[in-house]
Amino acid sequence: MITIIDYGMGNLGSVQNMFKYLGIPSIITGDLGELAKAQKILLPGVGAFDNAMISLNQKGFRELLDHKALVEKVPVLGICLGMQLLTRGSEEGKLPGLNYIPADTVRFPKTAGIKVPHMGWNRVVFSTPSVLTKDLPEESRFYFVHSFRVNVDDENNSILKADYGIRFDAAIQKENIFGAQFHPEKSHKFGMHLLKNFASI
Amino acid sequence: MLKTRIIPVLLLRNEALVKTVNFNNAAYIGDPINTVRIFNELEVDELVFLDITATNEKRQPNLKILYEISNECFMPLGYGGGLQDFDTVKSIFSIGFEKVILNSVTHSQPSFVTRVAEHFGNQAVVASIDVKKSFWGKHEVYTKSRQKNTKKDPVQWALELEDLGAGEIILTSIDKEGTWSGFDIGLIKKVTDAVSIPVIAHGGAGTLQHIIDVVKEGRASAVGLGSMVVYQQKGMGVLVNFPDKQQLEYQLT
Numbered sequence: 001m002i003t004i005i006d007y008g009m010g011n012l013g014s015v016q017n018m019f020k021y022l023g024i025p026s027i028i029t030g031d032l033g034e035l036a037k038a039q040k041i042l043l044p045g046v047g048a049f050d051n052a053m054i055s056l057n058q059k060g061f062r063e064l065l066d067h068k069a070l071v072e073k074v075p076v077l078g079i080c081l082g083m084q085l086l087t088r089g090s091e092e093g094k095l096p097g098l099n100y101i102p103a104d105t106v107r108f109p110k111t112a113g114i115k116v117p118h119m120g121w122n123r124v125v126f127s128t129p130s131v132l133t134k135d136l137p138e139e140s141r142f143y144f145v146h147s148f149r150v151n152v153d154d155e156n157n158s159i160l161k162a163d164y165g166i167r168f169d170a171a172i173q174k175e176n177i178f179g180a181q182f183h184p185e186k187s188h189k190f191g192m193h194l195l196k197n198f199a200s201i
Numbered sequence: 202m203l204k205t206r207i208i209p210v211l212l213l214r215n216e217a218l219v220k221t222v223n224f225n226n227a228a229y230i231g232d233p234i235n236t237v238r239i240f241n242e243l244e245v246d247e248l249v250f251l252d253i254t255a256t257n258e259k260r261q262p263n264l265k266i267l268y269e270i271s272n273e274c275f276m277p278l279g280y281g282g283g284l285q286d287f288d289t290v291k292s293i294f295s296i297g298f299e300k301v302i303l304n305s306v307t308h309s310q311p312s313f314v315t316r317v318a319e320h321f322g323n324q325a326v327v328a329s330i331d332v333k334k335s336f337w338g339k340h341e342v343y344t345k346s347r348q349k350n351t352k353k354d355p356v357q358w359a360l361e362l363e364d365l366g367a368g369e370i371i372l373t374s375i376d377k378e379g380t381w382s383g384f385d386i387g388l389i390k391k392v393t394d395a396v397s398i399p400v401i402a403h404g405g406a407g408t409l410q411h412i413i414d415v416v417k418e419g420r421a422s423a424v425g426l427g428s429m430v431v432y433q434q435k436g437m438g439v440l441v442n443f444p445d446k447q448q449l450e451y452q453l454t
Contacts, residue, residue, distance in 0.1 A: 017271060120246070120423070
């Protein structure tokens with residue numbers, strides 16, 4: 001069972017649609033009781049960094065999430081903004097992030113011919129091997145929509161990279177914590193492969 | 202480098218999939234759900250749905266059909282048609298679409314673009330601009346499925362929509378739509394030169410070369426295909442298909 005966290009940010013229906021298609025049970029919930037029982041957590045997110053952190057920092061919720069991720073060590077997958085929230089913080093906002101993975105979320109550098117947001121399909125390249133990217137085809141491509149990018153401190157925490165004016169971390173991992181900058185739920189069979197990998201951890 | 206998005210633009214008339222020529226003579230194509238299944242199999246980059254009669258019939262979007270579509274499709278989805286109020290826009294997002302396409306409301310209530318963009322992010326708001334050449338060859342912005350000439354200049358209007366918060370523009374040539382005769386590259390180029398947001402060129406695609414030309418000469422960020430993906434060839438029967446992706450990718454990079 002995958003617990004998709006509803007904290008008022010983003011398109012939860014499409015993530016659940018893909019799990020349904022894959023035959024993987026999932027629930028969408030913002031309830032503390034449900035979160036306490038979670039065996040695997042999916043943290044989606046579309047929108048502004050600070051708004052998301054304000055929702056996550058609500059009393060009781062943040063403590064429980066930290067406990068699940070850092071003490072119980074259940075697998076957590078952050079998608080898009082959800083991945084950026086796993087870092088120390090973002091140039092998009094003022095609030096600190098969850099700080100589960102040593103990394104920063106920064107702007108794309110201004111480069112001629114490079115429009116921000118980075119929106120569309122892009123190829124990825126493998127960096128550190130991970131259970132999340134296991135057996136993913138070489139020519140995998142994913143759908144991205146983002147204006148900020150993640151930059152890990154330690155290359156061991158980078159599992160996929162992509163190029164858009166600059167090479168950036170497209171997927172990250174530290175122990176049980178995973179992040180994907182792209183939208184697997186909108187990336188055809190490549191996204192299905194990745195979500196299936198997450199479900200079978 | 203980023204792949205240029207090639208996007209089937211599918212026209213709905215409530216529950217039916219149709220195709221027009223110059224925004225007229227809607228011909229029945231088939232059932233939208235069966236069609237999207239094929240595009241899903243073909244792993245197309247993105248899909249756009251436009252309900253071309255919702256606004257003029259003062260009708261709400263057909264959420265039931267859209268919900269079924271989003272259950273079948275694992276690619277980015279955009280919807281336009283009859284979006285006039287915030288709650289309806291919200292319901293489009295909640296069923297799994299990530300972009301709304303606004304046209305009539307951008308003229309009647311420009312601040313609506315800003316409101317949606319502030320709430321759901323700029324990337325979620327696509328402004329649709331329909332353009333027709335006047336008798337004297339001047340490009341003018343039309344709305345309400347070509348029923349109303351706003352007399353606006355497409356470049357000025359595109360810049361205004363960008364300022365209002367639109368994250369993307371779908372630019373359709375009414376003169377070219379459904380004709381298989383190539384894009385209005387002059388129109389596309391003057392808009393892409395002016396704005397800094399992505400522009401989807403739409404209207405006129407008939408061959409692979411047309412697609413390549415509008416990307417290379419018109420500097421379109423993405424290309425919308427209509428007739429090409431629902432008909433076998435010009436004047437021939439319905440065939441849901443997609444151009445050879447490897448060839449496209451090879452020619453576009």
